[in-house]
Amino acid sequence: MTAQFQCYIALRHTCRCCPQELRRRMTVVKYILVRLLFTIEYAAMGVSAVLTAVNSGTADNVTLSCKNVIEPDCSSTTWLYNTYRFTDTIELVTLGKIKDSHMNEKIRLGPDCSLHIHNVSTADTGSYTCRQFISGTQHEHDALVYLSILTVVPVTNLMPGSNMTLQCLLYTYHNPGQCNNHQSNSLTLRWVSDTDTDLQGDPRYQIHTSSCNSTLTTELQWTDNNRKWGCQLTDKGEVKVSQSYTITFPVKQPTTNVIAGIMSGVAVFAAVCVAVVVLVIVRRRTGNKNETNQDKAPDSVTYAVIIHPSSQQKEKQTPAIDSSTEYATIRTVN
Incomplete structure (x- = not known):
């Protein structure tokens, strides 16, 4: 016990500059010392745990x-x-x-x-x-x-096209993700799909595992919506505990009808724009042609005869044309 307490005191003196780390390490050391004290006490009493x-x-x-x-x-x-x-x-x-x-x-x-x-x-x-x-x-x-x-750390605000990283941790009495003692040397973590297929060899996923801490990274697709990923804790190949996490996108994937409607609307809008452009070009060309024809074509003259009857003719009511006839010229422009 003397050596253990000397280690405890040395640790306290070497970590004065990091109080939070010091407290964490002191807690771990104290926990180990308590366990060691129980073991020595049981050995002295001839009692095993x-x-x-x-x-x-x-x-x-x-x-x-x-x-x-x-x-x-x-x-x-x-x-x-x-x-x-x-x-x-x-x-x-x-x-x-x-x-x-x-x-x-x-x-x-x-x-x-x-x-x-x-x-x-x-x-x-x-x-x-x-x-x-x-x-x-x-x-x-x-x-x-x-x-x-065993737990899978949740993630939020995921969308198709973004990278997702899931972390699977086994919280032990030592620390999260630490399985370094002899009792847990046979424990391993593995990622599986919603059909229990091992994802370790799938090129779509990058998996990194150390002790009892494993991460899975992949680029999300629309087909991943409501998909479940599982993390299994195995002991000598036998599954002991399984935890899963389901991804749900905050927005829904556009349906085929919606996409078709959008494409149809875009096509109609484009056709209308083309028709308007063509109509403007035709009108401009027609206007230029009319101005050219107006400059070159001779004037069109229409003659109209206007009969101005005399007072004698009004009395006789004879529809005859005399020398009092007047001519008027009306010019029309095409």
């Missing part, structure tokens, strides 16, 4: 088994919770009674003293310890359950 790993997806319901029950009515059972996010251990259940905590509304104690967690989230990741007490003294070994949560 039972370790169980449980993997779940977000929004699922999980059950954490207690494998060291003494009293069937759970009056000796206490559940403790540790996570990298908190420095202190949180008591969830004390001697069979659920305590007031940030999780009291989503947990309950089963008839076999197991711990049921409803609608789990990444915030529930951590280690859960089932411990037995008789008359204030611990009995039996601890039953430790490591709960890891």
Whole structure:
């Protein structure tokens, strides 16, 4: 333990310039020290701890088994919770009674003293310890359950033609995306289509995976609307947990009829524009031709005879033409 505390003090002195990073590292170190202290204590007592790993997806319901029950009515059972996010251990259940905590509304104690967690989230990741007490003294070994949560990080404001990057993370009691301990060396992540086809070899997708963190990148198409991509957590090739994410575009793809109507309207508009241009050209040419013909063609003369009757002719009513006839010339222009 002395070497561990020396490491702790050295870490504190070397990270004075980065308080946020210091707090994060100190929390991780303290968590490791607590686990190490439990291990040494159990070894000194000749007691071993039972370790169980449980993997779940977000929004699922999980059950954490207690494998060291003494009293069937759970009056000796206490559940403790540790996570990298908190420095202190949180008591969830004390001697069979659920305590007031940030999780009291989503947990309950089963008839076999197991711990049921409803609608789990990444915030529930951590280690859960089932411990037995008789008359204030611990009995039996601890039953430790490591709960890891698989999730696909959601994305927004995606449209056809844009690049989409989905991230699949396994939140562990160490840190998000970290599966470096011996218990999770066999865990792998893989991306599948909505028909469970492995996308690793598909040239359309770029997939990058490290430990328990994997990203999928692709250029979206209209056909991807309402399409589902899945991320599977496998252990030695066996699927343990699966999470999926469905892409929905904020606008709908134009239908064939709409496109045809738009194209038809564009064609009609173009035809009207062409007709107007042709009509203007014809009128201009016709006007120029009329002006030319007017300059060259001789005047057209029309003669009209106007009879102005005399007073004698009015009396005789004789339709005869005499010398009083007048001529008028009317000129018409074509």
